[in-house]
Amino acid sequence: MTTTSDISAARVAVADASRSLAEAGLLVGTAGNVSMRVGEFAAVTATGAVLGELTPEQVTIVTLDGEVVQGDWAPTSETALHLGVLRHAPADQVGAVVHTHAPMATSLSLVLDEVPVVHYQQLLLGGALRVAPFHPFGSVELAQAVGAALDGRLAALMANHGAVALGRDLVHAVENALLTEWICDLYWHARAIGEPRALDAAAQHAVVEAATRRGYGRPQRAEQ
Numbered sequence: 001m002t003t004t005s006d007i008s009a010a011r012v013a014v015a016d017a018s019r020s021l022a023e024a025g026l027l028v029g030t031a032g033n034v035s036m037r038v039g040e041f042a043a044v045t046a047t048g049a050v051l052g053e054l055t056p057e058q059v060t061i062v063t064l065d066g067e068v069v070q071g072d073w074a075p076t077s078e079t080a081l082h083l084g085v086l087r088h089a090p091a092d093q094v095g096a097v098v099h100t101h102a103p104m105a106t107s108l109s110l111v112l113d114e115v116p117v118v119h120y121q122q123l124l125l126g127g128a129l130r131v132a133p134f135h136p137f138g139s140v141e142l143a144q145a146v147g148a149a150l151d152g153r154l155a156a157l158m159a160n161h162g163a164v165a166l167g168r169d170l171v172h173a174v175e176n177a178l179l180t181e182w183i184c185d186l187y188w189h190a191r192a193i194g195e196p197r198a199l200d201a202a203a204q205h206a207v208v209e210a211a212t213r214r215g216y217g218r219p220q221r222a223e224q
Contacts, residue, residue, distance in 0.1 A: 045058065047073070078143075094167070096167050
């Protein structure tokens with residue numbers, strides 16, 4: 001059962017994440033949006049809100065079908081995209097969505113159909129970053145295209161638009177949005193020198209095996 005306290009905490013978390021992403025340069029002005037699941041509802045940024053100054057009052061609570069249940073402001077025009085992800089992804093694996101107009105991710109979305117795996121950390125996002133075909137913002141077609149690009153992934157680019165990243169919670173969704181931009185920046189700089197060397201399937205498999213064997217990414221006590 002979702003409580004009033006749960007909803008209040010979600011609105012604060014979404015506002016905090018929006019300001020943090022804006023400070024990192026991934027959200028600019030009113031461009032971009034953030035959401036998180038809160039029980040049978042979702043907390044989403046309001047349309048037209050300046051994300052770097054977002055307050056909890058500018059976070060709207062909607063059902064997973066898009067009905068507004070709390071908040072004075074209309075939710076983001078990309079609500080269908082957010083709710084499409086949150087409805088169809090397993091709740092224990094995806095609980096938050098971040099959509100940015102981050103500079104490098106958006107730049108690559110103008111020219112590529114996919115960002116190959118150029119660094120092993122990209123495997124944390126599921127592999128190559130697919131680029132969803134262009135559709136007008138807020139459209140059902142865009143929501144469907146992004147959903148397809150995210151199949152088996154925690155991030156994707158949106159042609160001539162931006163990027164979207166997911167996480168099991170809002171903290172991880174923000175981390176994945178930052179990682180997506182870092183990978184795009186890495187690719188852009190490498191491509192300025194020459195053709196980036198992608199990791200093939202064998203190399204990716206070796207990385208996964210090594211990470212599993214060594215417990216990569218988790219704190220570990222030193223051997224005495």
